[in-house]
Amino acid sequence: QVQLVESGGGLVQAGGSLRLSCAASGSIFSINVMGWYRQAPGKQRESVAVIISGGNINYADSVKGRFTISRDNAKNTVYLQMNSLKPEDTAVYHCYTVANSRVYWGQGTQVTVSS
Numbered sequence: 001q002v003q004l005v006e007s008g009g010g011l012v013q014a015g016g017s018l019r020l021s022c023a024a025s026g027s028i029f030s031i032n033v034m035g036w037y038r039q040a041p042g043k044q045r046e047s048v049a050v051i052i053s054g055g056n057i058n059y060a061d062s063v064k065g066r067f068t069i070s071r072d073n074a075k076n077t078v079y080l081q082m083n084s085l086k087p088e089d090t091a092v093y094h095c096y097t098v099a100n101s102r103v104y105w106g107q108g109t110q111v112t113v114s115s
Contacts, residue, residue, distance in 0.1 A: 001026050001027060002028055002099045002100065002104045003024070003104075004097060004105065005022060005023050005025070006021065006022045006094075006095050006106040006107065006108065006109040007020070007021050007022075008020040008080075008109060009093060009111045010110075010111070010112070011113075012026065012085055012111075012112070012114070013113070014113055014115050015085065015097075016085050016113070017084075018082045018110070018111060019079060019080070020036070020072045020079065020082070020093055020095070020109060021076065021077060022034070022078045022079075022095030023044050023112065024077070024097050024099060024104070024108055025076065028099050029054075029097075030099065030100060031076060031098070031099045032052065032099070032101075033096075033098040033099075034050070034051055034071055034078035034095065034096070035048070035049055035051065035053070035069070035095070035096055035097075036048040036049050036050075036069065036094065036095050037087045037093070037096065038089075038091035038093045038095055038111075039091055039094070039108075040088075043091075048060050048063055048067065048080070048093070049067055051070070051071050052059065053057070055071060059097045062088075063089075066084045066085075066105050067080060067082050067083070068081040068083075071082075078095060078097070080095075082111070085111075086113060087113045087114065087115045088113075089111060090112050090114050091111060092111075093108065093109050093110075093111050094107075094108045
């Protein structure tokens, strides 16, 4: 079993920054993918950023140039640095991982951007 613990959400003014962290723990033999989704009220879930073993990274068009995903393999932790935040970035952010050939999800962390 793999557990994901997220941290770093909160309330920030438009134009500000936040850094989300997501640490994976448990019986981990391999991690192929780590990434972030977000869910805003009344909107579809959106893939924000993903980093794949080998270094491939993909971002949603809506966050390109503002968000940066990174990973610390030694700590099994993925980060999401969010800069130039906009009110439309307000959502619950969930991290996920594909570990041991299974998908695991974090509990989610609220990000609120005030105008």
